[in-house]
Amino acid sequence: MRRHYATIKDIAHALNISVSTVSRALRDTYDVSADTRKLVLDMAMKLNYKPNFNATGLVKNSTHNLAVILPGITNYYFSTVFTGIQEIAYSHNYNIILYVTNDDADRELNIIRNLSFSSLDGLLVSVSSQAGSCDHFQEIIDDGIPVVFFDRVAADIRTSKVMQDDYNGAFEATTHLIANGYKKIAHIAGPEGLTFTDSRLNGYLDALSKHGMPIRKKWIIHSGFTQECGESDMEKLWKLNDKPDAVFAVNDRKAVGAIVMLKKKNIAVGKEVGVIGFTNDPMSAIISPSLSTIAEPAFEIGKKSCQLLLNHIKKKNFIPEEIILPGKLIVRESSIRS
């Protein structure tokens, strides 16, 4: 059976003093002499006392718990963001309750609805890709719960947001392809309606028009984020009469899918068809030819959003901030013709 942990009352009883004094001594606040404080601390150690967070949470109306809601954890980007979050939370003695939605909007809604805000100090979320309405987030924010969005942000909600510079990253990636002599550049995009999908699409489009390159609707394909999606997108592109000679993919997994498909068709990646991705997933260095990409500051995004959330929690009426962190072009083999 579960043993009963020593409480503050046990300490008080053992020392023959009052619970209030013990409470004050343990928290090192005012109105307690050095002698009794030492007595209490020693006894607490001896009895293996551990504070009951339910009790403190009940009276202080604040636990040290943060909720993190992610579409998934089994990929480089989100797991790295999470590691960044964890790093900050750990150093500030906050615990993280992690929920993964599997990119399922219903599940996301269900999680939100069942969230117990009485035992939560704040919320970090990257929305599910199929998430339609974001009313449920607005409700939470209206209730006064600090919320920070990252990566996949909900555009029309006024709260703090942290993201990479999707537009400029995409612009740079496309420009890089142009600079390397590719003339007919396609875009393998993510699902429509997601903020960052749109930003990367716009970066791609603006880079093309700035350099007077042709824009063709058929060269823009929307689908999911997986490698398999990348493969079938590439296959579709290759069935076109007017084939592209380069591809900018919305993320590395799809870019890897594109490369896999091109290799299947015995097309020389780089020389014949250029490919560039987005993320800098470790896979991009492993695949051959290695994949050029825009490195995302995933770890930094995690750290920054957690810091923002903690500020939000500490200062009431904290003004929402939007932070955009730059990416970095990484040139490898898949995008150079030589």
Place this chain on the structure above:
Amino acid sequence: MRRHYATIKDIAHALNISVSTVSRALRDTYDVSADTRKLVLDMAMKLNYKPNFNATGLVKNSTHNLAVILPGITNYYFSTVFTGIQEIAYSHNYNIILYVTNDDADRELNIIRNLSFSSLDGLLVSVSSQAGSCDHFQEIIDDGIPVVFFDRVAADIRTSKVMQDDYNGAFEATTHLIANGYKKIAHIAGPEGLTFTDSRLNGYLDALSKHGMPIRKKWIIHSGFTQECGESDMEKLWKLNDKPDAVFAVNDRKAVGAIVMLKKKNIAVGKEVGVIGFTNDPMSAIISPSLSTIAEPAFEIGKKSCQLLLNHIKKKNFIPEEIILPGKLIVRESSIRS
């Protein structure tokens, strides 16, 4: 400012009935008429009532929180295990508090020490690789907290454990190399002292002796789990006078490192030197030549350990179980000579 959520008292007051009745109605227990139950439920909905888990946790001495302690989350294996855990926890309405140790023994200890068991129903843990003494886990178990180990288990602690069949997987991998004509098989191992490192080493050794193959101490190299470690291990092997003609790596990341190093030296992976890994990380299918490996049932391990933990929590005096799930040989290019 943070708004105050409606409590059970507010419902009682609005309906002019007692709190006890409301409490019973909400939990759908005995002694409440269908009429008042409906009244309560409607009012709860109207007031947007959310139960305060701190309060219930305080009186029932049980929250619906599980703690998971992992060495890291940014790799395929652990993130997949976690997804399995999450799946079961979600369907049983349990929350997961996730801690990552970064393979740091001190940090692991620190996390354990600060764990608040008053707001935790159980613990799932894969120990840090440098973890020396496991006394801190024994203490927790002695205190009656349900604990389940997975993957990296602490051998001398009596509690439930879930792991893949490391010994037989290693045996099968090594046998596969032998069957493909490799004669001088080396092993790139993990850090010493870890249970599963030892098991895989033993499977390797037994497969060799069963088939009368030579065993050489210099062909067995212990180091960390990263790709970089795999690269330098391979480099060491290649400096030997008596070079091996095949390598069984303790995991895919190290195997990938070995392949990268071999490619750097322009050695034909597969034909000249065979390589096989362990895990079935997605990377193993991406790298070329593609990597043969033993697929681990990571998702199943996550599900199983969470189920076990929940059983442990529900039934007091639950007898510890040890579950070993089989792996599966996946043959790709890196281990066939043809």
Place this chain on the structure above:
DNA sequence: AAATTCACCGAGAACGTTACCGGTGGATTC
């Protein structure tokens, strides 16, 4: 018609902690 049963409800204590307020006795002030 009296006794028993039953369905339903309410009062109060308890969980472990903190916040607030008041009360000591001794030292300091005028």
Place this chain on the structure above:
DNA sequence: GAATCCACCGGTAACGTTCTCGGTGAATTT
């Protein structure tokens, strides 16, 4: 020497919920 101050400590209520017990009035039994 009386008044004031201060360091220190204790009692009590409160946080939101569940649990145990006892108490209604109506229905059923004998």
